[in-house]
Amino acid sequence: MSGPVSVVRSLEAELRGRARDALEWLSGERHGCYGLALVRIGYGVILLAMLLVNYADRRLLWGPESPWTPDLFRETLAVDGTFSVFAFSDSPIVFEMLYHGFIVVVILFILGWRGRWITPVLTVMVWSWHQREPWVLDGGDNLMMLMMIYFVLTDMSARWSLDARRRDGWLAEPSVGRSMATVLHNCGLIAAMIQVCVVYMNAGLLKVQGEVWQQGIALYYTLRIEESQLFPALNELLWRNPWFVTVGTYTAVFVQLLFPFLMLNKVTRRLGLVVVMSMHMGIAVVMALPFFSLTMIASDLLFIRTATYVRLSGVVRTWWQRAVN
Amino acid sequence: MGRMAPERRSRWVLALFSVGCVAATCFHFLMTFLYVAPWNHVYDSTSSLVNGYMNPYFRQTWDLFAPDPVDYNPHVLVRAKVGDRETAWVDVSERELALIRGHLLPGRASRLAAGAKQMLNRANVVPVEGAAEEGKGQDPVLQAKAVRHMRAVATLAALAEWGPGVEAVQVKTEDRIYPRFADRADEGAGEVVRKVYAWWPPANVSAGAVERWKDAVR
Numbered sequence: 001m002s003g004p005v006s007v008v009r010s011l012e013a014e015l016r017g018r019a020r021d022a023l024e025w026l027s028g029e030r031h032g033c034y035g036l037a038l039v040r041i042g043y044g045v046i047l048l049a050m051l052l053v054n055y056a057d058r059r060l061l062w063g064p065e066s067p068w069t070p071d072l073f074r075e076t077l078a079v080d081g082t083f084s085v086f087a088f089s090d091s092p093i094v095f096e097m098l099y100h101g102f103i104v105v106v107i108l109f110i111l112g113w114r115g116r117w118i119t120p121v122l123t124v125m126v127w128s129w130h131q132r133e134p135w136v137l138d139g140g141d142n143l144m145m146l147m148m149i150y151f152v153l154t155d156m157s158a159r160w161s162l163d164a165r166r167r168d169g170w171l172a173e174p175s176v177g178r179s180m181a182t183v184l185h186n187c188g189l190i191a192a193m194i195q196v197c198v199v200y201m202n203a204g205l206l207k208v209q210g211e212v213w214q215q216g217i218a219l220y221y222t223l224r225i226e227e228s229q230l231f232p233a234l235n236e237l238l239w240r241n242p243w244f245v246t247v248g249t250y251t252a253v254f255v256q257l258l259f260p261f262l263m264l265n266k267v268t269r270r271l272g273l274v275v276v277m278s279m280h281m282g283i284a285v286v287m288a289l290p291f292f293s294l295t296m297i298a299s300d301l302l303f304i305r306t307a308t309y310v311r312l313s314g315v316v317r318t319w320w321q322r323a324v325n
Numbered sequence: 326m327g328r329m330a331p332e333r334r335s336r337w338v339l340a341l342f343s344v345g346c347v348a349a350t351c352f353h354f355l356m357t358f359l360y361v362a363p364w365n366h367v368y369d370s371t372s373s374l375v376n377g378y379m380n381p382y383f384r385q386t387w388d389l390f391a392p393d394p395v396d397y398n399p400h401v402l403v404r405a406k407v408g409d410r411e412t413a414w415v416d417v418s419e420r421e422l423a424l425i426r427g428h429l430l431p432g433r434a435s436r437l438a439a440g441a442k443q444m445l446n447r448a449n450v451v452p453v454e455g456a457a458e459e460g461k462g463q464d465p466v467l468q469a470k471a472v473r474h475m476r477a478v479a480t481l482a483a484l485a486e487w488g489p490g491v492e493a494v495q496v497k498t499e500d501r502i503y504p505r506f507a508d509r510a511d512e513g514a515g516e517v518v519r520k521v522y523a524w525w526p527p528a529n530v531s532a533g534a535v536e537r538w539k540d541a542v543r
Contacts, residue, residue: 019340026343049430057434057541065534067437067477072470080381127382135440135474136433142385149382176335180342187346194354202361202387209363210392217506221394224503226422227439230429240509288425 025186027179032189033158034309035302037112039192040156042298043144044110047126050291051103058099062132064090073132084131085124102129112161119156123148139199140292146195147299153188155181189302196299197260200276204257213253216246228287235286252279263303273300353383361387397500397518401438405483406493406524414497417482420542434541438482441475442498445522455520472525480528481538493524 025031051058059065066073070090077087085098102125108118126148130137157163172178207213212221222228223239238244255262255275262272277297284293329337359371360379368375379385400418404411417438424435448464448471451457479494500518504511 023340023343026347027339050433053430054432054434057432057537060534060537060541061433061437065531065537067441067481067530068474069477069528072474075470082381133433135444136436139387139389146383146385176338179339183339183343183346187350191350191353194350195357198354198357198361199385199387203389203391206363206388206391210394212394212506213391215506218390218394220506220509221396222390224398225395226398226418227425227435229422229426230431232426245506288431290430 027183027186030155030158030182030185032302032306033155034160034306034313035304036151036154036156036189037159037161038301038309039147039151039298040112040115041110041160042294042301043147044106046140046144046291046294046298047106047122048103048110051099051106059092059095061136062086062099062129063095064092066133068133068135076134077131080131082127082131084128086128086132098128101125112157112163115155115157115161115163119148119154120152123152138289138292140289140295143195143199143299144295147192150188150191150195153184153191155185192299193302196302197263200256200259204253204255204259207253208257213249216249219245219249219252223286225287228289230285230288238286251275255279269303273303276300357383357385361385396505397502397515399439399442400499400501401442401478402497402499403479403482403486404495404497405487405491407487407490408492412487415482415486417478417542424542432541437542438478441471441478444471444474445498447471450522452520452522455518472522473528475522476525477528477530479525480530481535482542483527484530484535485539485542491527494527495522495524497521 054061060067064070073084074087077084086095088094105118105122105125108114109122126145130141130145207218210218212218220239223235223245226232229235238248255272259272259276262268277300280293280296280300284290356375356378359367359375360383362368400416402414402416402418404414406412421435421438425431446458448467449457449461450468450471451463457463475496476494479496480491483491483494498520502515502517504515
């Protein structure tokens, strides 16, 4: 009667093996470091551009002179039970120091200098900045903020950074603490990727409930919003074309709803990423939302595999050396 | 675990820590899913837990243009009492739109009046002409905040336009509805939903703020 016993034994061995593999995947190696490095540089450049584009208007938007007055700002913070470093003082000098300090932190973030400290500091700065004037934000700001919270757990400056240069040739001694940090890194990476899927799937799910999305004409309405008209003549050309409106509307619905499933397979992943990235490049122009679009594109970069990045960086290096010689 | 070999013990610590992290991630996204999902029957019994966990740090909305996209262009118009005369209406939104048109990287100053209007609508502030939205809640605290917000915007716009003699400001909002898709060839103007709010005394804004408004919203 050794049959059932041996089945249980082999099942147990199988489960043990799986658990060991899972633990090894989580704690053995920090995944997605190249993708995270690109997102770091991407988010940093987007933030820097926002801070500089609005530089002349900074005091009207986020300073003590904002129509979202210091009183309204503080009352709202209290209602939400949260904080903002901009609430410490109404002095214009303190505000200038914070704004310029923010710019410096963003530059250090792009360069990947002491990422373990700079990432949380930047996260606090972005949060504080959003709270100071919540009425000028869009979905891109919302996504970036959530992602920054997850990124605090990760080692964002492991590649293409000053930290990487400093660590070069230096081998960390294996320890439980280091393995735990690796577990946090991988969980943060997975969380960021799930968050991107949540955005697409939820946006898709809400769209399929809408009549004009089902009818394939929703794009007509979004293209006619004046706020989204960078080149009004271009938008008019597009909304007058029923082919563009219909194909565009259905593409947006399907690619968003199916995004998580497209990511599961190598071929569909490439297709899905090309479609969403093209869609967002289009949105940057025909909906006048460049910062939103760039944030979405930067976040999508997490779904490109490390092997692809390694190959790409090899190609770029050869090309660069050839150009130099 | 006192008798375990140190290596084995650290392996257990790591395994437990990993299980904890994975469980936390699962919990976080279960909450996220319930928070962003369209209304459903689970919502009633879990909303206080979900909202308590998600707000404010994980607050998120992804319903832009869905289920029903916007079908009108919102405009904010401001006029003022200067001495004993009433000025004509000035379309502040038109100035904000000018900051977007032809600008590949538009600045956020293009959203100031639009944001204040959004808040007036959300708080469902009652206008003196036109009607508040029926069946929508009215929270007096939120309404008062929305009015202070818009008053500050209107005051900046009025002082920038008519100088320091402004004694009162008034705001009118217009939702200019554009034709349905089926009527897209129509060139005529569509329906307009107008709301005129009460005259407000100017907000207390600094001269520097007015100068900056002039620079930003030309």
